[in-house]
Amino acid sequence: MRSYLKTWKGTAESSGQAMIEFVIGLVAVMVLLAGLLQIASLTKAETDTMIDARREAAEKAMSDPSLLGTADFVGDVLVGGDESKYSADDIHTTVSSDEFVAYIVEPSGSSAAEWAIIDSVPSNSFSAIRSSSVPTYELGMVKGDANDSVPLISAVQKLIYDDDSIEVESEVWMPWLRGIY
Numbered sequence: 001m002r003s004y005l006k007t008w009k010g011t012a013e014s015s016g017q018a019m020i021e022f023v024i025g026l027v028a029v030m031v032l033l034a035g036l037l038q039i040a041s042l043t044k045a046e047t048d049t050m051i052d053a054r055r056e057a058a059e060k061a062m063s064d065p066s067l068l069g070t071a072d073f074v075g076d077v078l079v080g081g082d083e084s085k086y087s088a089d090d091i092h093t094t095v096s097s098d099e100f101v102a103y104i105v106e107p108s109g110s111s112a113a114e115w116a117i118i119d120s121v122p123s124n125s126f127s128a129i130r131s132s133s134v135p136t137y138e139l140g141m142v143k144g145d146a147n148d149s150v151p152l153i154s155a156v157q158k159l160i161y162d163d164d165s166i167e168v169e170s171e172v173w174m175p176w177l178r179g180i181y
Helices: 002-061 097-108 112-120 125-131 135-139 154-159
Strands: 073-078 091-095 141-151 165-175
Touching (some): 002 165, 097 135
Antiparallel strands (some): 141 165
């Protein structure tokens, strides 16, 4: 009888420990599952905004040239807090269209004599970009953009990221089709 009581007592302690381990494991699995569901919703939102931005750019690409976009000319990229280049928290310094022409277009011809040769070629895009006050117009680019706010799952909000939602933004640039359609 005594050995039976010892066995029963040891089993009760083991099952209590097993229950605690099970609960801890269950919480960990639920956090992972919530994180995966949140990543899936963010991925869907990113795909949807990219499709919407692409649709907007395509509509502009087939329409009036007055819808051509003007882009900022990036002069430098200052790395943000995550120490990763070209990520969302980076700061892009912009330069004027004159600086764009001076640093990008002008070096295409190393001297005035070379630019005279380039300028003599009919329908030369380099000359048009060089002489334009709005070089992006000469490049013929149209812009489409879209954004969406993705609400956070409460488990993710309480355990991982303390905010109500995450903003997803997409930007697409396409060439203007110059009245093909």
